[in-house]
């Protein structure tokens with residue numbers, strides 16, 4: 001496969017345009033941006049509109065507008081993931097020509113009943129190798145079924161800049177996973193790997209809910225013959241007072257909601273700065289002060305809890 005030399009350090013901001021950029025996403029983007037701008041990395045903005053089945057009109061523009069309002073910037077015009085389908089398909093053809101992928105029509109309940117160990121409902125059931133077809137095709141056709149990639153029995157090991165050394169056994173925990181969906185689109189895992197590669201991304205900074213995905217992505221990079229792996233930095237998440245990942249049940253924590261109530265970017269950045277170890281208490285802060293003060297080494301290692309006091313501070317200047 002054609003190899004692009006990775007010369008300039010490059011990172012990406014990769015929001016999904018779900019219309020719900022909340023404080024947790026804002027924190028990740030702000031840290032990603034600060035690391036990039038203080039280390040001279042190029043930043044690409046990629047709108048991941050393949051993540052959700054249907055993107056409402058106007059949501060892409062409003063996602064970009066929210067990022068700009070916070071003070072973030074990037075170096076090229078934004079890339080819209082759905083315009084890159086031919087590149088994703090090319091990657092599927094490469095995987096098929098190496099007999100790494102196969103079509104699979106099994107339903108979730110068929111996969112669950114073959115799984116040897118119970119799984120919790122937050123995770124996909126493991127795909128047991130006995131469910132593989134007897135022969136693996138050597139070409140790809142987008143025929144309205146899911147396609148899975150074969151995984152190896154060896155664990156994937158990598159060093160995460162923040163989360164430390166990792167060893168993830170895809171075979172034992174997940175099994176062959178979907179790379180092309182019956183909706184005729186690449187899965188998130190495939191699209192993100194192909195796009196990161198084609199855009200020359202060398203540094204990936206994101207929430208640690210995607211730590212396990214990094215192993216799938218490294219597996220795909222190898223299967224696609226990519227010769228370099230990006231550097232990964234997976235950051236702690238923001239959680240609600242109940243310990244669950246920030247979501248609607250914790251009230252409206254969308255950036256646009258605060259913006260509509262008159263909250264300034266400086267208050268949001270000040271809260272994120274406090275969460276990120278820059279200040280002993282909540283103080284309004286400009287984005288350049290955040291950039292100059294942020295240090296990955298002093299970022300608290302645990303997840304953050306979003307409290308009613310935080311909300312009060314944002315809404316009651």
Ligand code: GLU
Pocket residue numbers: 014015016048051192205206210
């Ligand atoms: N679009 C994904 C999200 O918003 C991020 C994917 C990534 O950073 O790899 O969750």
